[in-house]
Amino acid sequence: xxxxxxTRKAPAKAKASVTAKPTAAPDDFIxxxxxxxxxxxxxxxxxxxxxxxxxxxxLLIRRFEEKxxxxxxxxxIGGFCHLYIGQEAVAVGLQSALTEKLxxxxxxxxxxxxxxxxxxxxxxxxxxxxGRQAGISKGKGGSMHMFSTEHKFYGGxxxxxxxxxxxxxxxxxxxxxxxxxxxxxxxxxxxxxQGQVYETFNMAALWKLPIVFVIENNGYAxxxxxxxxxxxxxxxxxxxxxxxxxxxxxxxxVLEVRNAAxxxxxxxxxxxxxxxxxxxxxxxxxxxxxxxxxxxTREEVQEQRDQHDPIDGLKKVLLEHGKTEEDIxxxxxxxRKIVAEAADFSESxxxxxxxxxxxxxxxxxx
Amino acid sequence: xxxxxxxxSDAVVGTERRLNMIExxxxxxxxxxxxxxDVIVMGEDVGYFGGVxxxxxxxxxxxxxxxxxxxxxxxxxxxxxxxxxxxxxxRPVPEIQFADYIYPGLDQLISEAARxxxxxxxxxxxxxxxxxxxxxxxxxxxxxxxxxxxxxTHVAGLKTVIPxxxxxxxxxxxxxxxxxxxxxxxxxxxxxxxxFSGFYDKPAEPxxxxxxxxVPEGHYKIPLxxxxxxxxxxxxxxxxxxxxxxxxxAVCKAKGVEAHILDLRTLMPLDIEAIEASVEKTxxxxxxxxxxxxxxxxxxxxxxxxxxCFYHLEAPVERVTGFDTPYPHSLEWAYFPGPVRIGxxxxxxxxx
Numbered sequence: 118x119x120x121x122x123x124t125r126k127a128p129a130k131a132k133a134s135v136t137a138k139p140t141a142a143p144d145d146f147i148x149x150x151x152x153x154x155x156x157x158x159x160x161x162x163x164x165x166x167x168x169x170x171x172x173x174x175x176l177l178i179r180r181f182e183e184k185x186x187x188x189x190x191x192x193x194i195g196g197f198c199h200l201y202i203g204q205e206a207v208a209v210g211l212q213s214a215l216t217e218k219l220x221x222x223x224x225x226x227x228x229x230x231x232x233x234x235x236x237x238x239x240x241x242x243x244x245x246x247x248g249r250q251a252g253i254s255k256g257k258g259g260s261m262h263m264f265s266t267e268h269k270f271y272g273g274x275x276x277x278x279x280x281x282x283x284x285x286x287x288x289x290x291x292x293x294x295x296x297x298x299x300x301x302x303x304x305x306x307x308x309x310x311q312g313q314v315y316e317t318f319n320m321a322a323l324w325k326l327p328i329v330f331v332i333e334n335n336g337y338a339x340x341x342x343x344x345x346x347x348x349x350x351x352x353x354x355x356x357x358x359x360x361x362x363x364x365x366x367x368x369x370x371v372l373e374v375r376n377a378a379x380x381x382x383x384x385x386x387x388x389x390x391x392x393x394x395x396x397x398x399x400x401x402x403x404x405x406x407x408x409x410x411x412x413x414t415r416e417e418v419q420e421q422r423d424q425h426d427p428i429d430g431l432k433k434v435l436l437e438h439g440k441t442e443e444d445i446x447x448x449x450x451x452x453r454k455i456v457a458e459a460a461d462f463s464e465s466x467x468x469x470x471x472x473x474x475x476x477x478x479x480x481x482x483x
Numbered sequence: 484x485x486x487x488x489x490x491x492s493d494a495v496v497g498t499e500r501r502l503n504m505i506e507x508x509x510x511x512x513x514x515x516x517x518x519x520x521d522v523i524v525m526g527e528d529v530g531y532f533g534g535v536x537x538x539x540x541x542x543x544x545x546x547x548x549x550x551x552x553x554x555x556x557x558x559x560x561x562x563x564x565x566x567x568x569x570x571x572x573x574r575p576v577p578e579i580q581f582a583d584y585i586y587p588g589l590d591q592l593i594s595e596a597a598r599x600x601x602x603x604x605x606x607x608x609x610x611x612x613x614x615x616x617x618x619x620x621x622x623x624x625x626x627x628x629x630x631x632x633x634x635x636t637h638v639a640g641l642k643t644v645i646p647x648x649x650x651x652x653x654x655x656x657x658x659x660x661x662x663x664x665x666x667x668x669x670x671x672x673x674x675x676x677x678x679f680s681g682f683y684d685k686p687a688e689p690x691x692x693x694x695x696x697x698v699p700e701g702h703y704k705i706p707l708x709x710x711x712x713x714x715x716x717x718x719x720x721x722x723x724x725x726x727x728x729x730x731x732x733a734v735c736k737a738k739g740v741e742a743h744i745l746d747l748r749t750l751m752p753l754d755i756e757a758i759e760a761s762v763e764k765t766x767x768x769x770x771x772x773x774x775x776x777x778x779x780x781x782x783x784x785x786x787x788x789x790x791x792c793f794y795h796l797e798a799p800v801e802r803v804t805g806f807d808t809p810y811p812h813s814l815e816w817a818y819f820p821g822p823v824r825i826g827x828x829x830x831x832x833x834x835x
Contacts, residue, residue: 196622196812226626248622248813259624259812275626276584277556310555313587338556340532346555412532471817478808 148362151392152353154380155364161210161375165438171213171371172435173448175205175428178230180456181239182402185229185246185260189406193464194246197275198260201230203401206427207333208234210374211301211396214382219296223271223284224303226261227333227400231303235268239455243463251466255473269298278304278311281330285317288328288391299327299385307338309352315359318391322359325390329381330356332393333368335400340412353395361393368396369425372434399425502698503690504675507649508538508614511656512576514702516546519574522660524551526561526578526614535580536616536675562588562613566595566665569609574660582617582669583626589634596665597640612659612666617645618726618773619805619819620673620683624812630725630774630805635667636751636783642666642707643750647674647728648695651748654705662707671725681730681821708752716741719767719832722758722784724748727771727820734825740833742769750780758784759791766797767832771825776804798835801828 163171182200189198201208204227212222212234224231232242237253245252246260253263254273263273271287274280284302291298308314309332321328332352336343343350353363362384366377374396381392399421403410410418432445502510515522524539524546530553533540543551554561558579565575579585585592592613599609619628635643642664646652652670659666673679677689690696713732718740723731724747735742743761747754762768768788770781781802788800803820811818 195815196624197627252813256813257811259622261626262624262812275624276586279587307556310557310560311587312557312559338527339535340528341553345531345553469813471814474806474808474811474814474817 148357148360151362151380151384152364155366155377159367159376160370160372161379163372163375165435165440167213168372168431168435168438169440169448171209171375172428172431172445173452174209174213174234175371175431176448176452177239177455178202178205178208178233179428180452181233181243181459182229184456184460185243186402186406188243188247188460188463194260195248196259197226198246198406199227199404200400200402200406201227203421203426204333204335204368204398205230206371206374207331207368207396207398210371211331211378214375214378215301216298218269219298221269221271221287221291221298221300222303223280223287223300224273225277225280225305225308226273226275227305228261228263228273232263232265232270232273235265235270237265237268237270239459240462243459244466247463248468249463249466250469250473251462256469257473257477278308278314280304281308281311281314282317284328284330285321285326288321288326289324291327292324297386299329299382301329301331303331303333305338306332306334306336306343306347306352307341309355310338310347318356318359318361318393321391322356322361325388327385327388328391329385330361330391330393332395333398334395335398337400337404337412339404340408340410342412351395353393356391356393361391364392364394366394366396368398369421369427369430371427371431499697500700501691501696502649503677503696504646504649504652504670505536505538507653507698508656508670509540509542510698511653511660512539512542513545515574515576515657515660516542516550518702519660521572521574522550522576523568523573524576524578525554525565527554527556527580529553529578534578536672538614538670539578558584558587559591562591562596565611565613566591566599566609569596569611569665570599570607575611576660577611577613579613579615581623581627582615582631583623583629585613585615585631592635592641592665592667593638597638600664601640608663609665610663612656612662612668614656614668614670616672616675617669618671618673619810619815620679620726622812622815623810625809628810628815630669630772632667632669632750633774633778633780633783636780640665642752643669644707644748645669645671645725645750646748647671647725647746648678648693649690649698650695651705651711651746653698654703655707655748657702658704658707661704669725673726674729678729679726680733681819681825682733683816683819683821705748707749708754709748710754710757711746711748712757713744713746714742716743717765718742719769719829720745720758720761720765721769721771722747723771724750725773727773730821731771731825734822734829737822738826738829740829742829753787755787755791758788762788762792763795766795768792768796768800769825769828769832770800770802771804771820773805773820775807776802777807779804798832801832803828
């Protein structure tokens with residue numbers, strides 16, 4: 118539909134194809150060189166130990182989110198709750214390549230997975246979802262608005278695309294302070310159509326800011342499939358006008374994600390300016406808990422689950438590397454215990470004191 | 484009111500057609516799409532998906548993709564494009580999915596939509612109705628609960644309309660779409676499915692149990708700038724709009740207070756005559772809104788009442804509002820100006 122002009126009258130016949138534009142010389146700029154490096158060997162050469170760690174983290178996110186969905190159903194989590202199920206390899210693959218206490222991360226409202234991938238205690242995340250005093254943001258933020266200065270995690274933002282410009286500022290601060298850190302700024306395929314994203318692209322490229330823009334393309338902006346909402350659906354090309362190199366990455370394979378992350382982060386850390394990574398992924402659940410997801414077929418979701426699941430995929434690799442079904446089951450048991458404890462904690466911690474309503478409005482006493 | 488029965492509707496009680504606010508809004512859009520080929524409905528997920536609150540469900544199927552269409556997630560672009568469409572003679576009805584998302588579009592709303600008529604000496608106008616769900620009560624936290632109406636009433640060149648019943652929602656929305664000025668139409672999302680008493684631990688009641696859900700078929704208008712008398716009373720005047728109309732009504736009922744409750748319906752233009760007449764009668768005035776207190780619309784109302792009715796007042800004008808804090812997630816009911824605070828304010832104003 119996007120291809121047809123929107124007119125009350127019948128659309129005029131398309132003009133005969135214009136002469137093809139001459140393509141830019143390959144040495145014009147390096148927009149594709151990172152992608153070429155990535156394609157040479159797509160998979161990160163992980164040790165079994167590293168793979169086990171990735172597996173644990175992805176499984177923790179999966180089980181945590183399943184539990185969050187249950188708690189929502191029970192009315193213990195109110196309001197909005199966006200689950201990360203299906204996209205686990207993205208946060209785990211990327212964040213495992215960051216330098217702890219140095220690099221910063223900022224994301225949108227689907228933020229549980231990014232926090233868990235950081236190793237933040239699931240208890241305080243779940244308690245934030247249930248809006249309790251013990252939550253990581255004292256219950257004041259809720260599911261979409263969570264922060265951790267300790268981990269240089271800058272949130273959790275409920276306004277689509279608004280965090281991208283903030284990411285530009287974080288990167289500018291890294292550069293200004295010469296601390297060697299980079300910023301990882303996540304957003305979605307939907308947010309990619311916000312104007313301020315492109316204002317940030319321009320500034321980031323102009324000033325060679327140390328920032329990695331990560332588009333988690335899960336195929337749907339809420340209920341709008343990418344092809345119905347975006348003129349250019351190859352999101353890794355969206356930085357071309359700003360001379361930002363793009364990478365097109367399989368976001369359903371944690372080893373491919375990690376491999377691409379290594380290449381992108383090195384490029385940015387060396388002072389070459391921003392990189393735009395498109396992580397092609399899929400969310401199994403609705404946009405939020407209130408979304409029946411009627412805009413796609415059951416078969417489509419099932420196909421992703423059966424053929425591309427990041428956790429099943431890594432499990433297969435682990436089995437090939439000598440791990441047994443028993444080893445995997447033991448991990449699963451541990452994770453379930455951690456998640457159950459987080460849920461218990463989040464249900465038993467007290468509600469915030471009403472006096473908290475007026476704290477933190479301004480820095481001073483209010 | 485109409486007694487026509489729609490056979491398709493399962494919400495028919497007796498001979499009257501009862502709709503909730505979502506259905507009423509949907510019907511207003513449907514009627515206007517049918518009547519006026521210049522009317523266009525656009526926004527994030529309004530077409531194929533039918534709107535996150537279902538207000539546009541079925542409209543694309545019925546009216547086609549050129550009349551009802553999805554936009555990218557680009558609020559500034561949506562409003563900006565709508566200004567151009569309006570200036571060229573169309574009547575766009577853009578939806579901003581939550582009022583909290585309207586801020587990227589403020590530049591276009593304030594500097595373009597609101598000002599085009601003035602700076603072109605009426606050469607160009609920008610008719611458009613920006614529909615947007617607003618207000619709290621659904622645990623949306625700070626980015627899905629706000630009531631930013633006072634930002635817009637502060638802008639010369641914009642109208643701001645807030646319905647509180649399905650009947651009003653349809654009639655007001657049709658008036659807005661036919662109006663030649665840009666209108667901000669805020670839909671109180673807490674009362675889409677039923678009025679809210681403010682007693683949040685009581686079960687919600689659906690609209691069909693209330694007479695204000697009787698919605699005539701076809702085209703009808705409620706004029707902008709005319710307040711609605713919710714209850715007649717001599718003890719005090721209560722000025723409210725949106726969700727708070729129902730909360731104040733429930734509190735007065737529970738307390739046995741006979742208040743003259745005015746549902747303002749449109750903040751700009753404001754029915755100052757109705758307000759004056761009521762305050763002159765009762766001598767006491769309480770203003771209730773959900774938005775934050777400082778520079779809230781209640782401040783304007785309080786100033787107007789004091790300026791115009793000073794010698795009739797027997798007690799200071801009182802305001803019950805949201806607190807001057809971001810809309811909290813977990814302390815929602817502490818923030819919400821609910822029955823306790825409204826009840827206390829009524830006691831105070833009647834004692835003075």
